[in-house]
């Protein structure tokens with residue numbers, strides 16, 4: 121009787137122990153999962169909205185959403201830095217610099233509005249042009265260049281299905297855009313580009329091919345998300361600027377001046393005012 125009671129106690133003890141061990145394991149597992157998730161979001165705040173889909177069409181083909189995981193938290197090693205004299209993380213004199221950049225233009229409706237605003241503020245920006253759009257808006261390319269803004273290469277067609285099929289296609293498309301820029305701007309010799317959708321997470325062969333062809337490339341570390349959601353309000357764009365500029369001394373701000381991003385010029389004065397109030401000076405990417 122005593123023995124069987126003892127056995128029962130032992131059994132009950134064993135079960136209790138197993139239940140405790142299982143519960144503890146689940147607790148530890150959950151804690152690890154939560155920790156990883158938190159670390160992921162911290163290292164890449166954009167990952168929180170990774171499933172958003174770009175809705176508008178570009179060049180007749182639906183442009184794949186710039187995967188939000190492609191948004192770099194900061195400049196990537198080996199990427200072109202905006203100012204080689206400055207340490208991107210610790211500028212010795214404490215200067216804060218914002219490099220406003222506009223991709224996918226020029227467009228007849230948005231680019232002149234943006235250029236007018238930049239003129240009003242006496243600020244220069246950097247434009248990454250699509251060759252096809254440059255061809256269709258030659259006067260705007262000339263205006264950008266002659267007003268002291270920087271003009272760089274964003275491929276001829278921005279057709280991500282084509283250019284990311286083969287590194288040769290990407291280089292071919294960059295060269296095509298380069299030829300157009302040279303034909304429009306006498307003496308143009310810049311070899312700087314931005315990968316459509318950014319360079320981060322592109323296979324190394326694409327980056328190697330672009331470098332071998334003589335191009336440096338630059339991404340961004342701050343953005344308004346104007347190309348991801350159509351007609352983002354001024355407050356939404358400003359909200360993203362506040363979010364992504366936090367604790368950064370150098371900002372490369374990604375915006376767009378393609379014809380579809382009509383609320384970008386609406387938000388630009390507020391964005392400039394905000395960055396000025398934070399102490400940023402504005403420069404072109406050189």
Ligand SMILES: [Zn+2]
Nearest residue numbers: 223224316317
């Ligand atoms: Zn683009």
